[in-house]
Amino acid sequence: xxxxxxxxxxxxxxxxxxxxxxxxxxxxxxxxxxxxxxxxxxxxxxxxxxxxxxxxxxxxxxxxxxxxxxxxxxxxxxxxxxxxxxxxxxxxxxxxxxxxxxxxxxxxxxxxxxxxxxxxxx
Amino acid sequence: xxxxxxxxxxxxxxxxxxxxxxxxxxxxxxxxxxxxxxxxxxxxxxxxxxxxxxxxxxxxxxxxxxxxxxxxxxxxxxxxxxxxxxxxxxxxxxxxxxxxxxxxxxxxxxxxxxxxxxxxxxxxxxxxxxxxxxxxxxxxxxxxxxxxxxxx
Numbered sequence: 034x035x036x037x038x039x040x041x042x043x044x045x046x047x048x049x050x051x052x053x054x055x056x057x058x059x060x061x062x063x064x065x066x067x068x069x070x071x072x073x074x075x076x077x078x079x080x081x082x083x084x085x086x087x088x089x090x091x092x093x094x095x096x097x098x099x100x101x102x103x104x105x106x107x108x109x110x111x112x113x114x115x116x117x118x119x120x121x122x123x124x125x126x127x128x129x130x131x132x133x134x135x136x137x138x139x140x141x142x143x144x145x146x147x148x149x150x151x152x153x154x155x
Numbered sequence: 156x157x158x159x160x161x162x163x164x165x166x167x168x169x170x171x172x173x174x175x176x177x178x179x180x181x182x183x184x185x186x187x188x189x190x191x192x193x194x195x196x197x198x199x200x201x202x203x204x205x206x207x208x209x210x211x212x213x214x215x216x217x218x219x220x221x222x223x224x225x226x227x228x229x230x231x232x233x234x235x236x237x238x239x240x241x242x243x244x245x246x247x248x249x250x251x252x253x254x255x256x257x258x259x260x261x262x263x264x265x266x267x268x269x270x271x272x273x274x275x276x277x278x279x280x281x282x283x284x285x286x287x288x289x290x291x292x293x294x295x296x297x298x299x300x301x302x303x304x305x306x307x
Contacts, residue, residue: 036202039198039202040195040198040199043191043194043195043197043198044191044192044194044195044198045191046194047190047191047193047194047195047197047249048186048187048188048190048191048194048245049187050190050248051186051187051189051190051191051244051245051248051249052183052186052187052190052244053244054186054190054243054244054247054248055182055183055186055187055243055244055245056183057244058182058243058244059171059179059182059243060171062164062167065247065256065280066280066283066284068244068247069247069248069252069253069256069280069283069284070283070284070287070288072248073284073287073288073291074287074288074291076288077288077291077292077295078291078295080295081295081298081299092194093198093201094194094195094196094197094198094200094201094218095191095194095195095198097197097215097218098193098194098197098218098222098249098250099190099194099248099249099250100248100249100250100252100253100284102250103250103253103284103288104288104291104292106215107288107289107291107292108291108292108295110292111292111293111295111296111299112295112296112299114296115296115299115300115303119300120297120300122296122300123292123293123295123296123297123299123300124293124296126292126296127288127289127292127293127296128289133215133216133219133220134216134219134220134223134250134253135285137219137220137223137224137254138223138226138227138253138254138257138258138281139257139277141223141224141227141228141254141258142227142254142257142258142261142277143261143273143274143277144227145227145228145230145231145258145261145262146258146261146262146265146273146277148231149231149232149262150262150265151262151263151265152233152236152262
């Protein structure tokens with residue numbers, strides 16, 4: 034039952050965060066790139082203000098999988114690295130905490146371009 | 156076919172004015188359930204990572220990497236574009252969408268070569284996201300360092 038509840042929380046919170054993006058797509062003239070940048074930076078600043086961590090504790094992947102969660106990892110990484118290394122941690126923590134995701138996207142993106150040919154747009 | 160004497164902005168305004176509310180609701184519903192499902196799948200991966208005894212640091216890496224792998228592969232297969240057309244932000248906002256935003260232009264611009272085609276186009280959308288995301292994390296880190304210095 035507890036496991037089911039975990040999935041429900043992730044589903045609902047993740048879905049609602051995506052709906053914020055959908056609202057921006059349908060109600061504003063923001064381009065996709067702007068919306069993605071807005072989501073990441075919002076994640077960073079909400080985390081800095083201590084507002085995003087509770088959502089992650091509550092919803093798990095529902096809060097970490099959307100792009101705001103990428104911002105959360107960046108900010109948490111920077112803060113934790115400052116605790117460990119002092120000032121220079123600010124320049125280390127963000128990327129090191131998110132390194133796996135960024136590297137995976139670069140490597141798999143490259144392999145993809147080698148393997149697949151362009152598709153006609155649906 | 157005659158050209159419509161509209162700017163894209165005017166056209167967009169007209170579309171949003173004429174779009175019936177039911178279609179807007181449908182957009183929210185699609186983004187909600189597809190985005191929610193991707194996140195629930197991410198939750199499943201996280202639980203799996205726990206069963207594999209991955210630690211607190213490595214478990215999120217596992218989840219993200221698998222989602223990124225699926226995002227890029229489905230992009231290569233041409234499936235993610237179809238999902239994106241249906242789900243809008245529901246497939247763009249999760250990290251699979253970030254992977255898609257890197258893989259899709261890299262594949263599309265293969266013709267322009269391995270360096271300025273694939274290599275550079277990987278970052279058409281990811282570039283701004285990484286630049287502003289990382290820069291703001293540095294800002295947060297420095298502000299935190301300053302505050303910590305004053306308080307302690």
